[in-house]
Amino acid sequence: MIDIALMGHGVVGSGVAEIIINHAERINNSCKNNINIKYILDLRKFDNLPYSDKFITDFSAILEDNDIRIVVEVMGGVNPAYEFVRSCLLAGKSVVTSNKELVAAKGAELIKIARDKNVNFLFEASVGGGIPVLRPLVQCLAANEIKEINGILNGTTNYILNKMIVDNMDFETALKLAQENGYAEKNPAADIEGHDACRKVCILAALAFGKHVYPEQVSTEGITNISLDDIDYADKFNYVIKLIGSAKKLPDGKISASVRPTLVRRDNILSNVDGVFNAIMVNGDQTGDVLFYGKGAGKEATASAVVADIIDCAKHLDSRKYLYWDDGNDDYVDNNSTLKSKLYICVKSNDVSDVKSQIKKLFGDDIFIITNEFKNELAFLTNTDFEDSLYTKANQLKSITDIKILHTL
Amino acid sequence: MIDIALMGHGVVGSGVAEIIINHAERINNSCKNNINIKYILDLRKFDNLPYSDKFITDFSAILEDNDIRIVVEVMGGVNPAYEFVRSCLLAGKSVVTSNKELVAAKGAELIKIARDKNVNFLFEASVGGGIPVLRPLVQCLAANEIKEINGILNGTTNYILNKMIVDNMDFETALKLAQENGYAEKNPAADIEGHDACRKVCILAALAFGKHVYPEQVSTEGITNISLDDIDYADKFNYVIKLIGSAKKLPDGKISASVRPTLVRRDNILSNVDGVFNAIMVNGDQTGDVLFYGKGAGKEATASAVVADIIDCAKHLDSRKYLYWDDGNDDYVDNNSTLKSKLYICVKSNDVSDVKSQIKKLFGDDIFIITNEFKNELAFLTNTDFEDSLYTKANQLKSITDIKILHTL
Numbered sequence: 001m002i003d004i005a006l007m008g009h010g011v012v013g014s015g016v017a018e019i020i021i022n023h024a025e026r027i028n029n030s031c032k033n034n035i036n037i038k039y040i041l042d043l044r045k046f047d048n049l050p051y052s053d054k055f056i057t058d059f060s061a062i063l064e065d066n067d068i069r070i071v072v073e074v075m076g077g078v079n080p081a082y083e084f085v086r087s088c089l090l091a092g093k094s095v096v097t098s099n100k101e102l103v104a105a106k107g108a109e110l111i112k113i114a115r116d117k118n119v120n121f122l123f124e125a126s127v128g129g130g131i132p133v134l135r136p137l138v139q140c141l142a143a144n145e146i147k148e149i150n151g152i153l154n155g156t157t158n159y160i161l162n163k164m165i166v167d168n169m170d171f172e173t174a175l176k177l178a179q180e181n182g183y184a185e186k187n188p189a190a191d192i193e194g195h196d197a198c199r200k201v202c203i204l205a206a207l208a209f210g211k212h213v214y215p216e217q218v219s220t221e222g223i224t225n226i227s228l229d230d231i232d233y234a235d236k237f238n239y240v241i242k243l244i245g246s247a248k249k250l251p252d253g254k255i256s257a258s259v260r261p262t263l264v265r266r267d268n269i270l271s272n273v274d275g276v277f278n279a280i281m282v283n284g285d286q287t288g289d290v291l292f293y294g295k296g297a298g299k300e301a302t303a304s305a306v307v308a309d310i311i312d313c314a315k316h317l318d319s320r321k322y323l324y325w326d327d328g329n330d331d332y333v334d335n336n337s338t339l340k341s342k343l344y345i346c347v348k349s350n351d352v353s354d355v356k357s358q359i360k361k362l363f364g365d366d367i368f369i370i371t372n373e374f375k376n377e378l379a380f381l382t383n384t385d386f387e388d389s390l391y392t393k394a395n396q397l398k399s400i401t402d403i404k405i406l407h408t409l
Numbered sequence: 410m411i412d413i414a415l416m417g418h419g420v421v422g423s424g425v426a427e428i429i430i431n432h433a434e435r436i437n438n439s440c441k442n443n444i445n446i447k448y449i450l451d452l453r454k455f456d457n458l459p460y461s462d463k464f465i466t467d468f469s470a471i472l473e474d475n476d477i478r479i480v481v482e483v484m485g486g487v488n489p490a491y492e493f494v495r496s497c498l499l500a501g502k503s504v505v506t507s508n509k510e511l512v513a514a515k516g517a518e519l520i521k522i523a524r525d526k527n528v529n530f531l532f533e534a535s536v537g538g539g540i541p542v543l544r545p546l547v548q549c550l551a552a553n554e555i556k557e558i559n560g561i562l563n564g565t566t567n568y569i570l571n572k573m574i575v576d577n578m579d580f581e582t583a584l585k586l587a588q589e590n591g592y593a594e595k596n597p598a599a600d601i602e603g604h605d606a607c608r609k610v611c612i613l614a615a616l617a618f619g620k621h622v623y624p625e626q627v628s629t630e631g632i633t634n635i636s637l638d639d640i641d642y643a644d645k646f647n648y649v650i651k652l653i654g655s656a657k658k659l660p661d662g663k664i665s666a667s668v669r670p671t672l673v674r675r676d677n678i679l680s681n682v683d684g685v686f687n688a689i690m691v692n693g694d695q696t697g698d699v700l701f702y703g704k705g706a707g708k709e710a711t712a713s714a715v716v717a718d719i720i721d722c723a724k725h726l727d728s729r730k731y732l733y734w735d736d737g738n739d740d741y742v743d744n745n746s747t748l749k750s751k752l753y754i755c756v757k758s759n760d761v762s763d764v765k766s767q768i769k770k771l772f773g774d775d776i777f778i779i780t781n782e783f784k785n786e787l788a789f790l791t792n793t794d795f796e797d798s799l800y801t802k803a804n805q806l807k808s809i810t811d812i813k814i815l816h817t818l
Contacts, residue, residue: 019552019695030551130696132545139544142439143428143716269702272681279700286428286713287539287703291688293678294699304695307552319728 001034002314005062007084008075009042009055012098012125015303016072017051020310027307031314038068063087070313072306073097078105089113089121094317096309098125098302104199108212108327120321122309127153127200130301131294132308133280137207138323144284146208146249150409153200153245153259155276155296156184156191157223161261162274164231165240171226183276193222194259197245204280205247205257212328213247219258219335225404226261230346233370233379237344239263240271244409254334263344263381263408270409341387341407345394346379348402355400362393376401381408410443411723414471416493417484418451418464421507421534424712425481426460429719436716440723447477472496479722481715482506487514498522498530503726505718507534507711513608517621517736529730531718536562536609539710540703541717542689546616547732553693555617555658559818562609562654562668564685564705565593565600566632570670571683573640574649580635592685602631603668606654613689614656614666621737622656628667628744634813635670639755642779642788646753648672649680653818663743672753672790672817679818750796750816754803755788757811764809771802785810790817 006013020027020035028034039062040054059080062068071088073095075081081102085095090113097103103110103123114121124134128151137146152158156178163174175192178184190196198220205213223243234241244262249255264271269291273279278296283289295301312321349355355378356369369380382390394405415422429436429444437443448471449455449463468489471477480497482504484490490511494504499522506512512519512532523530533543537560546555561567565587572583584601587593599605607629614622632652643650653671658664673680678700682688687705692698704710721730758764764787765778778789791799803814 023552023554026554027552130693131699132548132550135548136541136545139541139717139721141541141713141717142720143432143436143713145432145435267683269678269681272678274676284539284713286709288707288710290540290701290703292699292701295697298697300695301697304550304552304693308548308550311551312548 001036002031002069002317003036003038003067004070004072004310005039005041005068006037007041007062007071007073009040009044009046010074010076011299012302012306013040013042013074015299016074016306019303019307021051027311030311033314035310035314038065059084063091068093069317070094070096070310072310073099073102074306075099076101078102082106085110086113089117089119092117092119094120094313096306096313097123098306099123100126100196100199100203104202104215107203107206108325111324115320115324118320120313120316122312122321122323123203124309125302125305127203128278128280128292128294129296129298130305131278131280131292131296133292134203134207136292137204137282141282141284141287144286146282146284148248148283149204149208149280150244150246150270151200151204151280152242152270152273152278153197153280153296154191154243155278156188157197157243158273158278159183159276160192161223161226161241161243164226164228168228170228171224192224194220194243197243197259201245201247201257201259205255206325207323208247208282209249209255211326211332213255213257213333214328217257217328217333219260221260223261229372229375229377230404233346234263234344236370237263237381238266239408240266241406242270248339250334250337254332254337256335256337256339257333258335261406263406265409268409338386338388340384341390342384343382343390344379344406344408345382346377346404347397347400348375348377349400350376351399352376352378355397358397362396410445411440411478411726412445412447412476413479413481413719414448414450414477415446415481415483416450416471417482418449418453418455419483419485420708421711421715422449422483424708425483425715428712428716430460436720439720442723444719444723447474468493472500477502478726479503479505479719481719482508482511483715484508485510487511491515494519495522498526498528501526501528503529503722505715505722506532507715508532509535509605509608509612513611513624516612516615517734520733524729524733527729529722529725531721531730531732532612533718534711534714536612537687537689537701537703538705538707539714540687540689540701540705541714542701543612543616545701546613546691550691550693550696553695555691555693557657557692558613558617558689559653559655559679560609560613560689561651561679561682561687562606562689562705563600563652564687565597566606566652567682567687568592568685569601570632570635570650570652573635573637577637579637580633601633603629603652606652606668610654610656610666610668614664615734616732617656617691618658618664620735620741622664622666622742623737626666626737626742628669630669632670638781638784638786639813642755643672643753645779646672646790647675648817649675650815651679651682657748659743659746663741663746665744665746665748666742667744670815672815674818677818747795747797749793750799751793752791752799753788753815753817754791755786755813756806756809757784757786758809759785760808761785761787764806767806771805
């Protein structure tokens, strides 16, 4: 029998407890051992559960119990999760977590402690919920050099954008609907401003390229600035707008890392990822594009990824798994590099026809421009060119009152 | 240093050799050991390669060399691959293979020998080429009960169908183009008649449900019978036609297993898998739908999956990996079960208007029927009902000269 402790009994934590208890036979078969939840750490009271006797409020009971070999952190947030996880690893316990905020902020340090103590620190559920992506990324693509990752990493924003695209619903209404359906929090900032996707980019980039990327190094922009007109212009160019988290290896060994609303061409399979689904496209030098798709959130999906990590820990109690990356550094992420891009540009002006001729002069006669006389707006896609050159040209546009620039994929 | 032997130096074998030699540093880092190709078994001569000195023609040199701990079988076909692989496993050597025909025919037996000898038998490349799917299926979905797998498992047929759908090209012309582009063999039977996809269904079903499924147990139908008219009618119903390999758990513990041209609704992401790409949709009771997508064939992609297995073997020389299933039995696969389905039915008749009224009477007044007067054809989708009941009704249609029935997804 392997005793484990759960820290946190919220949505994911209760899901983990339910799977372990309700599917004990299947899980114990997979582990070739019996998994026993000995403690559940939560400050709240849960009196009417079949396992109410397991609840404790004192973390030290877990830390000091040598029978506990695996600790499952599903509290969320950096504090006190960080201290708890760190102490457990230092005490020689393996840790499984679904906490993307923790891994994005402190991953390199915690992985290093796990390595030094010869225990496991696993976090499959932190990216893509129930979609197996971190393990295949590391293990199955071992023979590949990863060049680029692009993903739809946040179900809430994908749901909202999808409602805007398919039902022509404006942002505020779509957000409200997402909240009513339980797809968005009361305070939706972490999702709609891109912070949640940013943490996942950090974790994916770290695993793919071997160095920690900190959230503040990722150029992050949410979807609050996207209008129904943008959606409509994009459609006319045969694109849809998605919130894309991206990490790319640069020729000089640095990487670029961003989260931003991006026009995705309709023949790219990412454009067909609808509703609350997530998808991560990995480009390797040998495999080409590989995509992992599924529900990126939700109690059962996320909990099942946590349980899969618990099973993996249970099967490898005395050996270490393969996840590793080095600490990051200040100049490792370079988002101002001169990559080539095709940009979407939308400008407002009181003199639409003048701006139109400026655009043709700057960006080329062959540019197809959508004119919205009613809103005094012009939208166009540039040809593919160096980003800095395209931005320089955009800055030269005169007599405009507003400009919005989005990337394409 | 770990000495390995390659058996076969065809497309995949030469790809494996090239990756191991050209990316030695990366691979040795992953393995934390140096991989050395000691022998390459092939009856053909390859005189002008930098590694021409490694070629041998006598299998016993590999079998009898105790330094060889890992053997890579990339010859293809059941014989003599089966005897060679079996002998290697019995001699205590781990084996990596990309050979779907071998695994589909002899997997249960070979896995059992590997288990008895405490060595590894890995075959990630046998399904989905470079797409990591078998390992995530087993490992990451350990906490799930798999209910159903549906996949586009053959790139050649997907390419041909895609050309028919997008370019309105007839089957023969599309096949010829596939052959010219190297996506189809001179003798395309294994692909277009569904046998290649059938082998992959066997392997996926065995892993997902725990028992061997033999190719002859899978109800297999190719795409040669699909006309441009079918493609067109499907489009009018908002579906596309794909060759879908499918395995489903039945309520009585048996499974159904099939490969057949299937109408896939346009809102199913499988409908957007174009060209030579493959995709495997796995439905688990906790995760819901999870999809793995990528290039299902090609030298580099397939070779990189083989190399990832080699790395995995090298890291676990003295421990066994998790792949296991039991031997199958005659009545385990039941394709006549009474599942509920929605069927596509296309009939030819010299009295179209009479048949039309028969259809309405049998299948319901609400059925939308496409009438092609020019070809004396009628096409419609049934409502969802038990398959046997739908087939019974279809059999009652009178004064028809031909009938084609396809499943939907």
